[in-house]
Amino acid sequence: MAINSAAIRWHGNSLELLDQRLLPTQTVWLTISDSQQAANAIREMVVRGAPAIGIAAAYGLALEAQRLGDNASLPALATAIECLASSRPTAVNLFWALERLQRTAGERTGSELVQALIEDAESIHQEDLAANRRMGEFGAALLSPGATLYTHCNTGALATGGHGTALGIIRSAWEAGTLAGVYAGETRPWLQGSRLTSWELLNDGIPVTLVADSSAGQLMAQGKIDAVIVGADRITANGDTANKIGTYTLAVLAKHHGIPFIVAAPLSTLDSELPDGSHIVIEERDGSEIRQIQGKPVAPAHCPVYNPAFDVTPASLISAIVTERGVIDAPDTSKVLAHLQASH
Numbered sequence: 555m556a557i558n559s560a561a562i563r564w565h566g567n568s569l570e571l572l573d574q575r576l577l578p579t580q581t582v583w584l585t586i587s588d589s590q591q592a593a594n595a596i597r598e599m600v601v602r603g604a605p606a607i608g609i610a611a612a613y614g615l616a617l618e619a620q621r622l623g624d625n626a627s628l629p630a631l632a633t634a635i636e637c638l639a640s641s642r643p644t645a646v647n648l649f650w651a652l653e654r655l656q657r658t659a660g661e662r663t664g665s666e667l668v669q670a671l672i673e674d675a676e677s678i679h680q681e682d683l684a685a686n687r688r689m690g691e692f693g694a695a696l697l698s699p700g701a702t703l704y705t706h707c708n709t710g711a712l713a714t715g716g717h718g719t720a721l722g723i724i725r726s727a728w729e730a731g732t733l734a735g736v737y738a739g740e741t742r743p744w745l746q747g748s749r750l751t752s753w754e755l756l757n758d759g760i761p762v763t764l765v766a767d768s769s770a771g772q773l774m775a776q777g778k779i780d781a782v783i784v785g786a787d788r789i790t791a792n793g794d795t796a797n798k799i800g801t802y803t804l805a806v807l808a809k810h811h812g813i814p815f816i817v818a819a820p821l822s823t824l825d826s827e828l829p830d831g832s833h834i835v836i837e838e839r840d841g842s843e844i845r846q847i848q849g850k851p852v853a854p855a856h857c858p859v860y861n862p863a864f865d866v867t868p869a870s871l872i873s874a875i876v877t878e879r880g881v882i883d884a885p886d887t888s889k890v891l892a893h894l895q896a897s898h
């Protein structure tokens with residue numbers, strides 16, 4: 555079946571990904587034909603956002619099985635699985651999707667395996683959109699009428715199977731008439747906030763004000779922010795949360811100012827295998843992302859750079875974790891396992 559979302563177009567047996575590196579000034583769709591191309595698209599952030607990465611990886615593996623045809627089998631897909639798994643290390647959704655498709659594959663081979671993987675990838679895509687809509691309702695109910703929110707990075711339709719996680723709550727609150735507006739942090743160095751979130755919210759007619767990341771503290775001190783709402787790339791068993799670099803800073807500022815700090819993520823982002831955030835592998839990306847802005851050098855070419863793409867926020871700084879199952883409220887935000895088990 556064909557499934558279209560903001561960043562991912564599946565045509566039943568072929569895949570297109572919106573090149574998010576070029577937004578908002580250019581809309582270019584790339585055709586992805588196999589697992590190697592899917593892995594490259596994830597690594598180079600053509601497609602990004604934890605849930606979208608998982609969906610793209612699932613389609614990438616299904617396409618590889620389709621390419622193998624009668625020779626398709628789980629052993630024959632081992633290299634493709636490793637190639638996809640090595641594309642980016644932090645978003646657990648990538649590994650969750652690959653593990654789910656491997657379970658689906660089982661002993662199937664040939665056309666039976668191809669069809670099973672395609673159908674499972676399609677289900678992952680559709681389930682994510684449904685999860686985001688449920689998350690949106692749960693999260694919007696946490697907000698006071700007329701709330702002004704601060705958000706970081708991009709957690710919208712571009713980062714998921716549609717609607718979004720934190721941005722999905724923002725969309726649901728706007729639809730419910732309870733949202734006054736949003737401050738969006740630009741999110742250096744990759745500028746997901748200024749390039750993607752502002753674009754999504756303006757397209758939806760949702761009041762958004764773009765700010766430099768360094769403005770967040772002053773906005774909170776001025777009493778302009780009613781809640782901070784962010785996404786996640788991996789939430790460990792105790793509620794520690796990996797998200798875009800700068801998230802931890804926002805959590806500390808929110809705590810200092812007594813402002814609710816809300817994390818929104820589907821169950822596919824919960825990692826019951828890791829006991830706490832100290833075990834999360836934090837991706838470090840090329841220094842050119844810091845030394846340049848949109849490819850234009852701004853720092854000396856030989857300047858050393860430290861460029862972690864994520865940081866970890868301890869559960870103690872999180873007011874609520876919102877999933878499609880419901881809300882884990884502080885001080886129980888460490889009770890992720892119980893939440894996961896309740897959802898089965």
Ligand SMILES: CSC[C@H]1O[C@H](OP(=O)(O)O)[C@H](O)[C@@H]1O
Binds near residue numbers: 605713746787798
């Ligand atoms: C719902 S997206 C979750 C998460 O993914 C983003 O990272 P990236 O743009 O590097 O893939 C960001 O951390 C979002 O909060």
